[in-house]
Amino acid sequence: xxxxxxxxxxxxxxxxxxxxxxxxxxxxxxxxxxxxxxxxxxxxxxxxxxxxxxxxxxxxxxxxxxxxxxxxxxxxxxxxxxxxxxxxxxxxxxxxxxxxxxxxxxxxxxxxxxxxxxxxxxxxxxxxxxxxxxxxxxxxxxxxxxxxxxxxxxxxxxxxxxxxxxxxxxxxxxxxxxxxxxxxxxxxxxxxxxxxxxxxxxxxxxxxxxxxxxxxxxxxxxxxxxxxxxxxxxxxxxxxxxxxxxxxxxxxxxxxxxxxxxxxxxxxxxxxxxxxxxxxxxxxxxxxxxxxxxxxxxxxxx
Amino acid sequence: xxxxxxxxxxxxxxxxxxxxxxxxxxxxxxxxxxxxxxxxxxxxxxxxxxxxxxxxxxxxxxxxxxxxxxxxxxxxxxxxxxxxxxxxxxxxxxxxxxxxxxxxxxxxxxxxxxxxxxxxxxxxxxxxxxxxxxxxxxxxxxxxxxxxxxxxxxxxxxxxxxxxxxxxxxxxxxxxxxxxxxxxxxxxxxxxxxxxxxxxxxxxxxxxxxxxxxxxxxxxxxxxxxxxxxxxxxxxxxxxxxxxxxxxxxxxxxxxxxxxxxxxxxxxxxxxxxxxxxxxxxxxxxxxxxxxxxxxxxxxxxxxxxxxxxxxxxxxxxxxxxxxxxxxxxxxxxxxxxxxxxxxxxxxxxxxx
Numbered sequence: 001x002x003x004x005x006x007x008x009x010x011x012x013x014x015x016x017x018x019x020x021x022x023x024x025x026x027x028x029x030x031x032x033x034x035x036x037x038x039x040x041x042x043x044x045x046x047x048x049x050x051x052x053x054x055x056x057x058x059x060x061x062x063x064x065x066x067x068x069x070x071x072x073x074x075x076x077x078x079x080x081x082x083x084x085x086x087x088x089x090x091x092x093x094x095x096x097x098x099x100x101x102x103x104x105x106x107x108x109x110x111x112x113x114x115x116x117x118x119x120x121x122x123x124x125x126x127x128x129x130x131x132x133x134x135x136x137x138x139x140x141x142x143x144x145x146x147x148x149x150x151x152x153x154x155x156x157x158x159x160x161x162x163x164x165x166x167x168x169x170x171x172x173x174x175x176x177x178x179x180x181x182x183x184x185x186x187x188x189x190x191x192x193x194x195x196x197x198x199x200x201x202x203x204x205x206x207x208x209x210x211x212x213x214x215x216x217x218x219x220x221x222x223x224x225x226x227x228x229x230x231x232x233x234x235x236x237x238x239x240x241x242x243x244x245x246x247x248x249x250x251x252x253x254x255x256x257x258x259x260x261x262x263x264x265x266x267x268x269x270x271x272x273x274x275x276x277x278x279x280x281x282x283x284x285x286x287x288x289x290x291x292x293x294x295x296x297x298x299x300x301x302x
Numbered sequence: 303x304x305x306x307x308x309x310x311x312x313x314x315x316x317x318x319x320x321x322x323x324x325x326x327x328x329x330x331x332x333x334x335x336x337x338x339x340x341x342x343x344x345x346x347x348x349x350x351x352x353x354x355x356x357x358x359x360x361x362x363x364x365x366x367x368x369x370x371x372x373x374x375x376x377x378x379x380x381x382x383x384x385x386x387x388x389x390x391x392x393x394x395x396x397x398x399x400x401x402x403x404x405x406x407x408x409x410x411x412x413x414x415x416x417x418x419x420x421x422x423x424x425x426x427x428x429x430x431x432x433x434x435x436x437x438x439x440x441x442x443x444x445x446x447x448x449x450x451x452x453x454x455x456x457x458x459x460x461x462x463x464x465x466x467x468x469x470x471x472x473x474x475x476x477x478x479x480x481x482x483x484x485x486x487x488x489x490x491x492x493x494x495x496x497x498x499x500x501x502x503x504x505x506x507x508x509x510x511x512x513x514x515x516x517x518x519x520x521x522x523x524x525x526x527x528x529x530x531x532x533x534x535x536x537x538x539x540x541x542x543x544x545x546x547x548x549x550x551x552x553x554x555x556x557x558x559x560x561x562x563x564x565x566x567x568x569x570x571x572x573x574x575x576x577x578x579x580x581x582x583x584x585x586x587x588x589x590x591x592x593x594x595x596x597x598x599x600x601x602x603x604x605x606x607x608x609x610x611x612x613x614x615x616x617x618x619x620x621x622x623x624x625x626x627x628x629x630x631x632x633x634x635x636x637x638x639x640x641x642x643x644x645x646x647x648x649x650x651x652x653x654x655x
Binding site (some may be wrong): 027038094195196198199200201202203204205209213218 | 407410415440486
């Protein structure tokens, strides 16, 4: 054996062996650590949480029955006879209707996004991992959906299937599947090219095992971040559908629908008529800011 | 050949041995892999073009060559991570992935690989003990047993399993990550490890540590190595035999002493001459080899080296020089017309001496 490189140093003689000074922290632990130190995100997360809680607890905290009408008490301003936020065009209490409306709006904001993440995520991982023709087939189909503006697509689907809350949610789900699919596909394609996938194959792991243990963990982050940003879009689109009469049907309270019916009275009680819009605005901006905070916290260089 | 003798003593200890001590552990026969280039009218990158060699039990076979000569493709072919277009693999007497032979899965239970990029070959979202335990787990060990193996292997590569096991790859240095990759490769108890440039991305001091670790693990686990590198000093340090590749072909194969002391092929000589000298009076200004390797999409006809060879003659451009058979363990063969007295090259026969 040539002695050109005879360096028989005992193992552990370099400081390469020194213990790292930092605490051991997993990915999710470090994400939570960063979130805890981000007061802006924490504040808006608390806002979102209280909006959700208020909607869930609507029957307990609402001062009136959301369907009780009153001929004499129509379109009253703030503070009229115990109606802190006034009344709508049928004399129903605005505060109560906003609380109940939040249930529908939030439901239509979250359910389509969750379902679309599952379906789009699975399709995206499949397309990204298998590649080749499967990828082409799935992604080009998604591109067809991409060709339409999302609002038009939602309106077209909801219009074709008829109105109603469930159909509205279905329409929104279909609208969100292509972007979710694309995010998952991009993340999967990036991961698939890395050597650790090849190393897993070399250990004899099959495709499903590799996806489960090595791909999903790396795709989950981007999909989750994107999904969280879609919640506010979904709330807005759902309100839009209801506004056009393609979503929730009256008398069920929904922010978009309330905005639609109250717009004719905008000169009578402008502040009351603007309330559903304010609710949509606050909710979606809170969701967006939380999503931004999450994105920053999850952007850990690994 | 002391190392070959040590191997001879040890190889009877392996209960999985089928072919006996003289049966090479892995034989590659006429392996070929061409990557088609899109929109080129059916042309292909001839990454590996008819490579044959044998890896004997207990040895370290070094594979050297310039960037882009097909070293990494060859490594992946040996593990069947990519399927060859033609040719066959024989593992310990059994043909791989053909009817009557052993399956690819059986091959991968006995052959493992360490990659060059120590960071990319670890899952960033997985604690390293889980990365090491993944192999045994996939091959049917219960979760707890796999974790036990991982602890054991991390200790064997010099990382404290309690301290490093729960850590994530980004918390480790390059050398530590490569130790983890070695532990991961050894966790499934392979008989052969393919090391694809395992130290090329490491600092020199860490490189020496990892090389020594590899040598001691080889003794400890009775391993056979295929060591791919472009670093001639490293290959000389670790190998028993060396295979020199040029543009997807084998140009020379022999024991480490034969290759480094008596290189026969002009390309091997040029490679060896390109090493910087430690002696300031012997420093050279002229590069021993000029130009880049030709495009592997359109490799030159005949001897692929003739475009850069100082001794090239018309015969080199027309006839493919034969490599010869590597029957005996320490035979020294080279694919050059100058070594074949009947080739018609004017220097034929003279250069062999």
